Amino acid sequence: MAVNLTPNAIAAINEGDVNSKPLLQVLEVKVFGTNSGNRQERCRLVLSDGVSTQHAMLATQLNDRVKAGSIRRGSIIQLIEYICSNIQNRKIIVVLNLETIIPDCQIIGNPRTLTESNSTANTTASTASAYQNPEHLRATGNIMNARSSSLDVQSSRPTVQAPGQIKTNSMQSYHPMVQPPYQPPPNYRGHGAIIKNEAPAHIVPIAALNPYQGRWAIKARVTLKGDLRRYNNARGDGKVFSFDLLDSDGGEIRVTCFNAVVDRFYDIIEVGKVYVISKGSLKPAQKNFNHLNNAWEIFLEAISTVDLCPDEDASIPKQQFSFRSINEIEFAENNAILDVIGIVISVNPSTPILRKNGMETLRRILNLKDESGWSVELTMWGDFCNREGQKLQDMLDSGLSPVLAVKAGKVSDFSGKSIGTISATQLFINPDFPEAHRLRRWFDSGGRNTASQSISREVTPGGxxxxxxxxxxxxxxxxxxxxxxxxxxxxxxxxxxxxxxxxCYTACPLMIGDRQCNKKVTKSGDTRWQCDRCNQKFEECDYRYxxxxxxxxxxxxxxxxxxxxxxxxxxxxxxxxxxxxxxxxxxxxxxxxxxxxxxxxxxxxxxxxxxxxxxxxxxxxxxxxxxxxxxxxxxxxxxxxxxxxxxxx
The missing domain is CATH 2.40.50.140 (Nucleic acid-binding proteins)
Known part of the structure; x- marks a missing residue:
């Protein structure tokens, strides 16, 4: 079938066009980087409009299409969302969303890189304009006459012809050259500093951020603000805090501040407010501590800017959820971070727990159920017990069964599956969400009396x-x-x-949270028992079958x-x-x-x-x-x- 690529699309994109949704062809696909460690797999493309080509980078959420084979050499694609960024003095198309029109097609035309095409076109245009300029023609004629005299002198000299060489007129081998008027090199001495480009940076989607960009800005809402934490390491004392952002396209990213930057931004950051943030640096996200679906994390610096948007941007949602039904939690991996919503059916009193570091904290356990017919145990830690936990207990004691939405709960598979709160967890009681309204209607119309099976603790799936x-x-x-x-x-x-x-084996008797460590221990040189996990020694150990x-x-x-x-x-x-x-x-x-x-x-x-x-x-x-x-x-x-x-x- 005949395929018509969008004419001059590459040139238009380089000029700033981001709305035309052009049809282009993929000439090359290259995957580099890995998912091991902190490196993120990236996909680079070479795109063609039939005449010009341009390098492009896929947003990481589109990597699966390359792996599935829907984007490969010869594919005809339509760009839906994209921007053109300057990366290391080169323009790169960052593709945020696309559609594959034809998965496999022969290469169309004889495309060249846009810079080569422009160079050839510029040379041709300058030559044509030179011959149309009378003043330039007269200057060129003088140069030609001078060169002709020089050639006449050279032609009068005797020449030696090699055997078999064809003698030609030297004027026939001469090709006239068009020289531009002489311009002296620029002299910057004494003219002062070069003025920087202070124009506001272009706002880009969070999903398009990458460390190769130059100037960028994002507009997003703060969905979570972490506590101010202090630390001590080989470099000395320090402090740090972080906050999570969500933009209108659903992209999420974490922002982290250290030391002096904390003093600048900690007090002005408020949950629910919208900010424009720029001049930060991007680094790989530490997935052990960052559960957001983004390969990068923003680190604010001394030159970074955080500007509050006075107008409330309704296009940016207050929060973003990806709820899992309770019966799906049974198949979730241990330590997975997920969102869950359910009806609170029981709340236990708070109990003090001695942590491994010797500090005491609070623990409160409640149970949630949903339409799937299953229930799950939610363990609250620390301040959650006295804030949301006490409020839920008061509501349940008064005969109400509230809806609870859990954002970023951590899965545990100890004796069945359960959910626990972490520092990034957020709890929403009777939220104004469609999922919460649906759950309330189900509960009030008969779900209250529906028996549920627990996936947690004592009642296991083999019970x-x-x-x-x-x-x-x-x-x-x-x-x-x-x-x-x-x-x-x-x-x-x-x-x-x-x-x-x-x-049996010798086990560690120390408590980690509400559970005993139970790791195998060995005797050290002083006849005391030592646990490598807890890094502590003790006189007596436990024995476990x-x-x-x-x-x-x-x-x-x-x-x-x-x-x-x-x-x-x-x-x-x-x-x-x-x-x-x-x-x-x-x-x-x-x-x-x-x-x-x-x-x-x-x-x-x-x-x-x-x-x-x-x-x-x-x-x-x-x-x-x-x-x-x-x-x-x-x-x-x-x-x-x-x-x-x-x-x-």
Whole structure:
């Protein structure tokens, strides 16, 4: 099919046109940089309008289109949003949004770089204008006459002709040259400093920011302002604070200030206000501390400017959310940062917790549920407990069930999935969002009485509310645990063997937040125990089970690993008691008696099955979440119900 590229589009873009939405062809695609460390993968293109070419850079959110193959050599694309920036004295088209019109096409025309095209055109134009200027023609004629006299003198001299050489008239090989009038070089001595370009910088979208730009400015709303923090390192004492920005195109970026810059901007930055910010430096975002979807972070300097916009820009939203339903949180990665919204169904009182650094903080736990039929535990820390936490508890005590939106909550997978607050978390009670209104209508129209299952803590996906019964043989036959997420199943089986070598390990007794560290500790030279994670020493350690157990039902047997609580349920004593019995008191008879008494007992094992990588080998790990002695009355009712359901099929 015939394709007509937009004529002179490259030249127009270089002149500042950003509204024409031209059709261009991709001549070259190059990917450089990686996602490892702080380097961000970037895609560079060479674009053509059939006559001229220009280098372009894709915004990082468009990288997936290159990987998917929709943007490749020969593709016909339409630029939707773009700007032209000066980068290292070269103009580069920064593409913010585009559409692929034809994925694959033959190269159109014989395009050259815009600078080459302009150079050829300028030379031709200057030559033509020179021959149309009478004064220039007379000057050129004088030069030509002088050169002719010189050539006549040279032609009168004897010449030696090489054998086989064709003798030609020297005038025939002469090509007239057009010389511009002589201009002396500029002299800047004594004229003072060169005036800088003080024109206001062009406002660009946050998504278009890159470290190769020269002068830029962004207009955005402050959505979060961090606390002022002080630090001490090898360079001395310092202070730092940061704030997050959101612009009208949905781009987000974090701004950080240090030391003297903190004094300039900390008091003038207010959440919800709109500012124009320029003359900052861009550096790779530290993803360990920055959850925003941007590869860069702005660092303000002494020359940076932050100007408040007096008019309220309605095109910039107050906040931006990407809500996940509660049932999706079960499949989220540990430590992931996400947004969630739900109805508050319970709030626990605040409790003091001693942190690892010896400082005391507050913790408050509440539960949220939504239309998915699941609920999740939200753990509040610090000031959240007395601010939003107390307000939610008062509302719940008065009979109200408020809607709570959580911005930037952190996922934890300890004993199920839960959400916790961090320094960047924001909580919104009964917000004026469409999602909140929809959730309120669902709750008031019957969702209040709808039962929900928890994905957190005590009620795990293998618990009684959604129990999935399996046989031992089905673990292998159905490939349980070999998908992206673990399988939670219940198996009724008998303990047939317990390994007595290394049945427990020495553990760190220190508390990290509301949980014990439990990392393995070793004895140091002074006979005290040392934890590498906590970097502390202590006189006594804890002992925790790491028990290898073989279980069996009528279809086969398998090995499982039982940890502290489930191992205590099977053995009837703590790991510390059993350790001292064997290694301190050396009472092997009593030790063997406890092990034998634990064999050939039947349990309902709640198992977590997941394939994990050990070295270069994939191994199936089966962990005992809970071990309950079989209640034969309840088990009989389960079997009767199972038979009844099968008879109905």
């Amino acid at each position: 009684p509310k959604n129990e999935i019964r399996k046989l031992v043989s089905q673990i292998k036959d159905e490939g349980l645990g070999r998908s992206d997420r673990p399988d939670w199943v219940t198996i009724k089986a008998t303990v047939v063997f317990i390994k007595t070598d290394n049945f 790491l028990l290898q157990v073989q279980i069996q039902d009528h279809t086969g047997l398998t090995w499982v690993t039982a940890f502290q609580e489930s191992a205590e349920e099977m053995l009837g004593c703590s790991a510390k008691e059993l350790y001292f019995l064997r290694y301190e008191e050396e009472d092997d008879a009593r030790f063997s008696e406890i092990i034998k008494a634990s064999l050939f007992k039947q349990y309902l094992f709640r198992l977590k099955i997941k394939e994990e990588l050990y070295g270069d080998e994939q191994r199936l790990k089966i962990a005992v979440v809970k071990a309950d002695r079989v209640d034969y009355a309840a088990e009989s009712r389960h079997l009767v119900d199972l038979v009844a359901r099968k008879n109905q099929l």
